[in-house]
Amino acid sequence: MEILHLHRLFLVLVFVLGLGLPCFRVNGNGNGPQQQRRTYIVHVAKSQMPAAFQHHAHWYDSILKSVSGLAHMVYSYDTAAHGFAARLTAEEAILLDALPWVVAVLKELRYKLSTTRTPEFLGLDKISALLPESDSVNEVVVGVLDTGVWPESKSFDDTGLGPVPSGWRGACESGTNFTAANCNRKLIGARFFSKGYEATMGPIDVSKESKSPRDDDGHGTHTASTAAGSAVEGASLFGYAPGTARGMATRARVAAYKVCWSGGCFSSDILAAMEKAVDDGVNVLSVSLDGEMETHFYGDSVAIGAFAAAEKGIFVSCSAGNDGPSSYSLSNVAPWIATVGAGTLDRDFPAYVTLGNGKNFPGVSLYGGNSKGTLLPFVYAGNVSNTTNGNLCRKGTLDPAKVKGKIVLCDRGKNARVQKGSVVKLAGGAGMVLANTAADGDELVPEAHLLPATAVGKKSGDAIKSYLFSDPNPTATILFEGTKVGIQPSPVVAAFSSRGPNSITPEILKPDIIAPGVNILAGWTGAVGPTGLPVDDRRVAFNIISGTSMSCPHVSGLAALLKAAHPDWSPAAIRSALMTTAYVAYKNGGKLQDVATGKDSTPFDRGAGHVDPVSALNPGLVYDLTVEDYLGFLCGLNYTSSQINTLARRNYTCDPSKSYSLYDLNYPSFAASFDSTSGRPTTIKYTRTLTNVGAATGTYKASASSDSAALKIAVVPDTLSFSKAGEKKSFTVTVTGSAMPASTNAFGQLEWSDGKQTVRSPMAFSWF
Ligand SMILES: *[C@@H]1O[C@H](CO)[C@@H](O)[C@H](O)[C@H]1NC(C)=O
Ligand SMILES: *[C@@H]1O[C@H](CO)[C@@H](O)[C@H](O)[C@H]1NC(C)=O
Ligand SMILES: *[C@@H]1O[C@H](CO)[C@@H](O)[C@H](O)[C@H]1NC(C)=O
Ligand SMILES: *[C@@H]1O[C@H](CO)[C@@H](O)[C@H](O)[C@H]1NC(C)=O
Ligand SMILES: *[C@@H]1O[C@H](CO)[C@@H](O)[C@H](O)[C@H]1NC(C)=O
Numbered sequence: 031m032e033i034l035h036l037h038r039l040f041l042v043l044v045f046v047l048g049l050g051l052p053c054f055r056v057n058g059n060g061n062g063p064q065q066q067r068r069t070y071i072v073h074v075a076k077s078q079m080p081a082a083f084q085h086h087a088h089w090y091d092s093i094l095k096s097v098s099g100l101a102h103m104v105y106s107y108d109t110a111a112h113g114f115a116a117r118l119t120a121e122e123a124i125l126l127d128a129l130p131w132v133v134a135v136l137k138e139l140r141y142k143l144s145t146t147r148t149p150e151f152l153g154l155d156k157i158s159a160l161l162p163e164s165d166s167v168n169e170v171v172v173g174v175l176d177t178g179v180w181p182e183s184k185s186f187d188d189t190g191l192g193p194v195p196s197g198w199r200g201a202c203e204s205g206t207n208f209t210a211a212n213c214n215r216k217l218i219g220a221r222f223f224s225k226g227y228e229a230t231m232g233p234i235d236v237s238k239e240s241k242s243p244r245d246d247d248g249h250g251t252h253t254a255s256t257a258a259g260s261a262v263e264g265a266s267l268f269g270y271a272p273g274t275a276r277g278m279a280t281r282a283r284v285a286a287y288k289v290c291w292s293g294g295c296f297s298s299d300i301l302a303a304m305e306k307a308v309d310d311g312v313n314v315l316s317v318s319l320d321g322e323m324e325t326h327f328y329g330d331s332v333a334i335g336a337f338a339a340a341e342k343g344i345f346v347s348c349s350a351g352n353d354g355p356s357s358y359s360l361s362n363v364a365p366w367i368a369t370v371g372a373g374t375l376d377r378d379f380p381a382y383v384t385l386g387n388g389k390n391f392p393g394v395s396l397y398g399g400n401s402k403g404t405l406l407p408f409v410y411a412g413n414v415s416n417t418t419n420g421n422l423c424r425k426g427t428l429d430p431a432k433v434k435g436k437i438v439l440c441d442r443g444k445n446a447r448v449q450k451g452s453v454v455k456l457a458g459g460a461g462m463v464l465a466n467t468a469a470d471g472d473e474l475v476p477e478a479h480l481l482p483a484t485a486v487g488k489k490s491g492d493a494i495k496s497y498l499f500s501d502p503n504p505t506a507t508i509l510f511e512g513t514k515v516g517i518q519p520s521p522v523v524a525a526f527s528s529r530g531p532n533s534i535t536p537e538i539l540k541p542d543i544i545a546p547g548v549n550i551l552a553g554w555t556g557a558v559g560p561t562g563l564p565v566d567d568r569r570v571a572f573n574i575i576s577g578t579s580m581s582c583p584h585v586s587g588l589a590a591l592l593k594a595a596h597p598d599w600s601p602a603a604i605r606s607a608l609m610t611t612a613y614v615a616y617k618n619g620g621k622l623q624d625v626a627t628g629k630d631s632t633p634f635d636r637g638a639g640h641v642d643p644v645s646a647l648n649p650g651l652v653y654d655l656t657v658e659d660y661l662g663f664l665c666g667l668n669y670t671s672s673q674i675n676t677l678a679r680r681n682y683t684c685d686p687s688k689s690y691s692l693y694d695l696n697y698p699s700f701a702a703s704f705d706s707t708s709g710r711p712t713t714i715k716y717t718r719t720l721t722n723v724g725a726a727t728g729t730y731k732a733s734a735s736s737d738s739a740a741l742k743i744a745v746v747p748d749t750l751s752f753s754k755a756g757e758k759k760s761f762t763v764t765v766t767g768s769a770m771p772a773s774t775n776a777f778g779q780l781e782w783s784d785g786k787q788t789v790r791s792p793m794a795f796s797w798f
Contacts, residue, residue, distance in 0.1 A: 065119040069104055069138035069229055069298050070126075071331060073676040076112040078131040090114045093132070097125040104225045104298050110305035110335040112679045115298035117229055133672035136329055138226060141295040141321040143177065143249050144349040144361070144579045151375050151520075151546060152584075153644045154278065167281040167594040169195045171218065172258045172586055173312030175303050175319065176250030178243045178288035179220055181212035183251055184571065185259030185275065185553035186284065188215035200285050200310035205242025212243075216260055219285030221306055226298030227291045234291065243288045246557040248573060250286060253318050255553035257583035258282040258590060262553075265572045267478060267560060268398030270379055270513050271551040275572055278587025278643075282594070285312055295319055297331035304335030308342055313593050315339055316586035318579035320351045320361035325534060328669065328676040333364040337677050340366040341657045345589040345601040349578035350541040351528035355626035357634065359528040363540045365695060366660055368589070368605045371528065372547025372581040373521030373640055374625070378514045379476040379549070379574075381484035383463050385497050386505035393463070393484035394476035396560075396574055397510060401482050405505040406460050407436040410498050414438065423450035423462075434458035437506045439498060442466050442485070448561035451479040456565075461508055465491025473525040473625055475576065476549060478560035478568075484508050519616055523635045524548050525626040527578055530634035531703065531796050535667070537692035539701035539794050541637040542605060543612050545588075547581030549574050588643045595647055596723070602655035603723070606698040607646045610653075610789040612639030614779075632777050633792035638699060650724040650787030651752075653698040666690035693717075699792050700763060700780065706772040706797040716763040720782065720789070722752040728784040734763070734793075736778030741795065742766040743778055750782065770797045 074093065076086055083089040087106045094101055094116055101122055104115040115138070118126070127135040168191060179186070193215065200219030202210040213220055220243035224234055234241045245251045259277030266272035287303040289295050300319070307315055317332060324330040327337075336346040348362035350371045362369050381395035386405055412421035414432035423440035438459045440450045447464055454462045462483035466472065472487030486494065498504045524547060532540040554573040559566030585608065592604045599607070614636070615621050622640060624631035657678075664674050665684035674682050684690065693702070693716045704712045722728065729751045734743040743765050750759040763780060770776075778793040 065121070067101070067117040067119055069115055069226055069296065070118045070123050071111070071113065071115045071136045071138060071298055071301065072126055072132060073111060073113040073134040073136070075131045075133050075675050075681065076679065077681050093126070093129065098122045104229050105302045107301060107305055109308045110301050110338045115226060115301070134328060134676040138230070139297045139321045139331065141297065141300060141319040143290060143295070144318055144320045144352050144577055152641065166597065167279055167591060168192055170279065170282040170314065170590040170594050171195065171198065171285055171312045172279065172282050172314045172316060172590050173285045173287055173307040173310070174250065174254040174257060174316045174583065175287045175289050175300060175307070176253050177247040177290045178222065178240070178245035178250045179217060179254055179286035180245045180251040180553065180555040180557070181217055181220070182556060183255060183553035184262040185255035185277065186214065186217040187260045189260070191215040191281065194218045195283065197311050203243060206236045206240035206244060208240065208242035208244045216284060217286065218283045219310055221303070222288040223299035223303045224291060226296040226302070227293065230296060231293045239292050243286050245288070245555045247290070248555040248558060248562065249579065250288065250290070251555050252552040252573060252575060253316060253579060253583040254284050254286055256550060256580060257316050257587035258284050259553055265551065267396060267551060267570055267572050267574050270396050271377065271574055272513065275551055275553070278584055279590035282587065282590040285310060290319070297321070301331045301335050304339060308339050308344060312344060314586050314590050315344055315346045316583045317346065317362070318349045318582045320349055323361065323533065326673070327364050327534065328673045330364070332362060333367065334677055336364060336367050337660070338679065340601050340660070343600060345593065345604050347582050347586040347589060349582040352526040352577050354527045354529045355525050357529050358531060358533045360530060360532060360540050361528065363532045363534055363538070365535070365538050365663060365697060368543070368585055368608070369541045370578060370582045370585045371541035371544040371636060372524040372526070372576070372578045373544040373636070374524060374548040375546050376515055376517045376520035377549060378517045380511040380514055382509045382511065383484060383486060383494060384507050384509060385494065386501065386503070387497060389497070391486055391490040391494060393486040393490070394474045395484040395510060396476045396478040397482050398478060398568070399482065401508050401510055403507055403509060405507050408498060408504040408506040409433065409436050409438055410495065411438050411440045423453045425449070425453055428453060428457035428459070430457045435460050437461040437463060437508070439463045439465055439494060442470055447475060447485070448477050448479060448563055451481055451483045452563055452565055455481040463494065463506065463508070465494065471525070476574070478573070480561065480566060482508050519620065519623055521546065521640050522623040522625045523631045524576070527635070530794065531701070535692060536703035536796065537701055538695065538697055539633055539637060539699040539792060543585065543609055543638050543641050544636045545581040545584035545641045547578050548576045550576065550580040585641060588641060588646065591643065592646060600654055600656070603652040603721070606652040606654065607649040608641055609638035609698045610791060611642050611645035611649050613642050614639040632775065633699070633794040634775065638790070638792050648724060648787065649789060650728070650784065651720040651730065651782060651789045652723050653696050653718060654721050655696050659696060662690050663692060663695045666692040700765070701794045702765065704767040704770070704795060704797045706770060706774070709769050711766050711768050713764060713766045716765070717760060718763065719758050719760045720750060722755055722757045724787060726753070726755050728752050730782040730784045730789070732761070732780065732782055734778060734780045736776065736793070738776035738778070740768040740770050740774065740776045741778055743793070745780065765793070765795070767795055767797070772797055
């Protein structure tokens, strides 16, 4: 987008030189074959379509032809965006951008893929009794944009489900090893989107991956079954995490939209999938993908597609990203998206290292076999390799003569953890201890290694190394302890979970919420083993993986339950209910911890807190939002009418006589960034409106608090009385931030309570 802006200057010159508008053609002139084509998404002001055109697709075609006879159209959009995706040279992109009815020409971006225990952990075992008509869940459809689906997974068994909801317009597309017969009353839709991918990467090799909705990766089957998988008894991964695996909304329907391929996920395909999902009639969209960090919402296809979805009453939940614990590391931060971070469960998979000197060190593993407990010779990878960085156990770097029959200590970093184990195994090693370095501290990731192996933290790793380097005949063994539940404290914010502040609009706190995202058991593909390595020929029905990719579908499934319980709630009302009832403290009163710091988590780490679905069913009050509110927010961002048109597909004019404040978006949290150089206190006024969704009458009292002397918070009025259901009441919050040095953060919270329900909002402020 930035590049195109610069190019507008160049364009002015082109016109001065007499190319003229509107009927110029440039193909053939200086458009040599060496000119690289790439995919652009062209957003068009559809309302300006001349009457001569019968259909917008014809008009888009003619727009494209007006600048190039060679450019090929990849997709034509209508629901999620107005416009099309096409293969263009840079010059053609500039020419298109100059047409008066073209509102934006955006380069395609590449996106990446960012249980048994979770239902009990979330208290969902109690929820069915609380849902007024549990059959209404049958009517809710969760669309999942991901790597596709493995339809044979028992998580998609449709036993006991009624007919497909009557309004459903989706389809079950056929392709490699997938036909309409693979869908059923649980998996009611399956589509794939590869035109954008193939335009850039070349044709899909169907001998290597399925050109169909079939999931050859596992990620999509895992996320879809987490959101809405059926209950499967006796699930586990090699006996780990045993129990009944079930999605959050076991009776909701699933529609899979495959947008990710072996080489990534492309925004033209993502937008096409969001469009189809909206047209098909999904109620919830689950998107566990993140892209390059964008600086504007109008340059981000997920934000654009999500706007159209939100407008149609579809709840869109996205992963916050796995780029934590650094600040400003979030993805998917638009205010019409629920941005989900990750927390741990109370479950662990301990596997101890015992050394020849009798000392024990804790680690974690999902290795599928047993160990005999015999001490074996133990070596450091850096001492048994013929390369520098041999400590990392990269492919072909270990000397089999020095490794055979021994346990090898490898350092974490660079190559995949499971690949290190595979390298040790190929060299004849008997086991592996994987040691964290300073980069990962003490955060441990259990893996389904191909040989007996365990992961240990940095402190343990250092102690083990000092034994290895000092003992003339070091030995070790690894003891696998299986699954342990009841780990405290839990949840804690995962170190990898991306953190605020929000780099696009610091006035909106993100992430919104955290949900379970660490060591989640859910359905898996039959195409690859649990490690995903080509050498892994094991096949499992369930796998245990971690990421905000896993926490996002938890919230998607919970949103489906709330939608079923309250069909009239908007997506913003559902998100508000999830946020204002989220918890920020343990039962013993201690505050939710952050594993990255070992200290209390802040709203920049966990947003409103950890999701609590049972409380979310009855939030008392909600902060609701309409599309009109989001348009006002875009005005507050000073977006031009073409930027607004790109996002919202309409000719919307901000009212010049109105002052739009970003602080007035009726969001269930409060945030701002203060200028540290002003040397003066700054005062911000927020206006908010609460809607009564609880008992007809109730009087709520406000209490605002802060842990920082740098903040003064006032709420007016501090009492709100409701006399009927659906009633709305407004209030203002005035926050004064003292002059503070740059990089200071300060937090607080606002609670409205009627003595029964507590409606809690986090407050987060940073000084830049
Ligand atoms: C967009 O709105 C403005 C102001 O209302 C109006 O002048 C203009 O003609 C509209 N454009 C289109 C294409 O509808
Ligand atoms: C096709 O799907 C079946 C499961 O129905 C699977 O067993 C088989 O390996 C798949 N074949 C290919 C070529 O992917
Ligand atoms: C093994 O590697 C460590 C760390 O690089 C080094 O300190 C030690 O001397 C090496 N030991 C042998 C026997 O080479
Ligand atoms: C290192 O050892 C591996 C395994 O024996 C061998 O394949 C590789 O060629 C060796 N590399 C060097 C640089 O000696
Ligand atoms: C929008 O423009 C107004 C007026 O120039 C300015 O005060 C405000 O800070 C701008 N807002 C943003 C988000 O840039």
